[in-house]
Amino acid sequence: MYVPKRVVTNDDLAQTLDTSDEWIRSRTGIARRHIAGEHESSAQMAIEAAQAALQVADANPREISLIVVGTTTPDYVFPSTACQVQNALGAVHAGAFDLSAACSGFVYALSTAHQAIASGEHDLVLVIGVDTLSRRLNWQDRGTCVLFGDGAGAVLLRAAEGPSGVLATVLGADGSGGDVLIIPASGCARSLTPEALAENLHTIHMNGQEVYRFATRVLASATEQVVKKAGLTMDEVDVIVPHQANLRIVETAAKRLKMPMERFVTNLDEYGNTSAGSIPIALCEAIAQGRIKPGSNIVMVGFGAGLTW
Ligand code: UT7
Numbered sequence: 001m002y003v004p005k006r007v008v009t010n011d012d013l014a015q016t017l018d019t020s021d022e023w024i025r026s027r028t029g030i031a032r033r034h035i036a037g038e039h040e041s042s043a044q045m046a047i048e049a050a051q052a053a054l055q056v057a058d059a060n061p062r063e064i065s066l067i068v069v070g071t072t073t074p075d076y077v078f079p080s081t082a083c084q085v086q087n088a089l090g091a092v093h094a095g096a097f098d099l100s101a102a103c104s105g106f107v108y109a110l111s112t113a114h115q116a117i118a119s120g121e122h123d124l125v126l127v128i129g130v131d132t133l134s135r136r137l138n139w140q141d142r143g144t145c146v147l148f149g150d151g152a153g154a155v156l157l158r159a160a161e162g163p164s165g166v167l168a169t170v171l172g173a174d175g176s177g178g179d180v181l182i183i184p185a186s187g188c189a190r191s192l193t194p195e196a197l198a199e200n201l202h203t204i205h206m207n208g209q210e211v212y213r214f215a216t217r218v219l220a221s222a223t224e225q226v227v228k229k230a231g232l233t234m235d236e237v238d239v240i241v242p243h244q245a246n247l248r249i250v251e252t253a254a255k256r257l258k259m260p261m262e263r264f265v266t267n268l269d270e271y272g273n274t275s276a277g278s279i280p281i282a283l284c285e286a287i288a289q290g291r292i293k294p295g296s297n298i299v300m301v302g303f304g305a306g307l308t309w
Pocket of ligand 1: 027
């Protein structure tokens with residue numbers, strides 16, 4: 001994983017915004033977030049995380065045959081972030097592409113990588129979730145800017161026999177909810193005109209309560225579905241690594257699932273919502289803390305714009 005060095009606390013935000021540490025903490029569980037500096041970007045963070053993953057896996061980048069990067073904040077429209085990673089690593093035998101599923105980007109990318117391996121087509125696949133949403137925030141909008149941070153996480157999947165690895169995946173989408181979490185301008189529909197810039201249409205627009213309702217519903221239902229599909233019971237799940245959007249969303253889902261909060265990995269206090277980076281960052285930390293070990297049954301569950309889950 002990689003997060004920018006620069007830390008912005010709730011108190012820092014309260015200096016320029018009508019908000020408070022108390023409000024942000026009690027409504028979201030967030031205390032700090034890491035924000036990319038001028039020379040940091042999604043590609044740079046993705047490369048750092050990928051290099052760390054290669055080191056942990058003791059793998060050679062020349063062995064990688066596919067790179068999938070879940071991101072909605074690529075450095076450029078093209079070339080893709082994945083191609084920048086491919087070049088920086090010297091992954092000369094890899095195909096590479098970005099995948100757009102907002103905060104669900106990592107779980108979508110992981111599922112895609114799993115299928116690529118299961119088909120027999122690929123042996124070693126690099127999967128990255130990364131976002132630099134700080135560049136897409138309206139820093140005057142207290143309803144959104146306090147929620148997000150920047151960061152990247154990476155995993156390597158290697159083909160292997162046996163019951164280990166990805167046991168089951170469930171992907172979902174509901175495009176009818178596209179407008180509840182949207183960046184209205186800078187795509188083909190609405191160009192980045194001076195007027196659009198002045199209206200901050202290149203930044204995140206969100207109906208927080210709608211997203212909240214959607215998130216608590218799908219976090220619980222997608223978890224139940226995938227556990228069932230894997231042939232397991234909820235009691236056999238050791239750890240759940242949910243998308244880190246709001247601690248209250250995780251707590252509500254935990255209640256619905258009748259699972260104790262101790263089984264959920266949360267790190268919102270330190271990073272806020274890092275979008276596609278959030279699940280792999282939480283995964284890395286849980287492994288480092290010894291909460292996930294070989295043989296653990298884990299569920300990774302994301303949700304985000306699209307809507308996707
Ligand atoms: O990856 C998915 C990304 N998005 C999410 O996960 C967002 C999901 N939604 C949420 O997490 C919550 O809806 C929020 C944290 C965004 C908002 O919490 P809420 O409890 O739903 O608050 P609200 O929108 O109902 O607003 C309550 C009040 C409003 O003031 P009035 O109209 O009651 O006077 C807001 O203006 O809180 C105000 N408010 C704030 N006050 C201080 C909104 N943001 C802030 C803030 N500081 N940062």
